[in-house]
Amino acid sequence: MVKNPLAGASYLLRGLALLTKPGLRPFVLIPLTINIIVFSLLIWLGVDQFEQLMDRFLPGDESWLAWLRWILWPLFAITLLLIIFYTFTVIANLIAAPFNGLLAEKVELHLGGKIPNQPTGAKQIVKDVVPSIVSELRKLLYFLLRAIPLLILFLIPGLNIVAPFLWMAFSAWFLAVEYGDYPMANHNLAFKQQHMRLKQARYSSLTFGAxxxxxxxxxxLNFIAMPTAVAGATLFWHERLRHIEG
Incomplete structure (x- = not known):
């Protein structure tokens, strides 16, 4: 059993290397392609709507307010990039959730592990769509119930000094919870059981999330962070978490 708490971060590097295996590539490329298409459409729609807004209120280059276009377009581009950065993980997880469970299964089988009997391939993806989305929403609720009090600490004088450090620690922990769910759910472990096992390997979980x-x-690199995390979390499960009683 791995006892080095910093090993949590090493699972990510090893997970990234696993994604190059021929048998695992389709489970990375399919959800990645879907996410790229979805975000490309959203970006196109946002740019189109913003351009129409500009044409409506700042028509033509002859307008005396035409110079505002040179300011508003860069601001819009920066805002769009920030929105993509902060929403990509949430939306990508919802889209790729069924594929992530299947990727975790294939990684574990590649490592020599065993998965309880269940439908495979396309049948499993269809079967897991609703439960996986429900699981993502449950994790989102778990995040919000803890994130909101932490955000309030930023507004309290004195406590706001430690708030950034608490927020970073919580974010790292939540990412371990988020991606540790995929391999453990394949073994029918309930959320409380998953949580307990991660707590037993708290420092490795935190370094994984960090x-x-x-x-x-x-x-x-953030575009491949999700499949890397799934593969790394499966390694974490296979080498460490599955040996924990509970």
């Missing part, structure tokens, strides 16, 4: 946080902050 490493993933850094990965998500790097442009382009």
């Amino acid at each position: 490493g993933l946080t850094l990965m998500m902050m790097v442009p382009i």
Whole structure:
């Protein structure tokens, strides 16, 4: 059993290497392609609507307010990038949830693990769509119930000094909860059981989440952070969490 608490971050690097395996690539490329298409459509729609807004209130280059276009377009582009950065993970997880469970299964089988008998391939994806989305919404509720009190700390003098550190620690923990769910759910572990096992490997869970946080902050790299996290969390489960009683 791995006892080094910093091993949590190493699972991500090893998970990234696993994604290059031929048998795992389709489960990475399919949800990634879907997400790219969805965000491309959203970006196109946003740009089109903003352009119509500009044409309505700032028509033509001859308008005396035409110079505002040179200010508003860069501001719009920056805002759009920020929205994509902060919403990509949430939306991508909802879209890719069924594929993530299947990716976790394939990674575990590649590692020599065993999965309880269940439908495979397309049948499993269809079967898991509703439960996986419900699971994502449950994790989102778990996040909000704890994130809101932490955000309030930022407004309280004195306590706002420690609030950023508490927020970073909670974010790292939540990411471990988020992605640890996929391999453990494949073994029919309830949320409370998953939570208990992660608590028994608290420091490894935190370093796993902290490493993933850094990965998500790097442009382009954040697009493959999700499948990397699923593969890394499956390694975490296979080598450490499955040995914990509970």
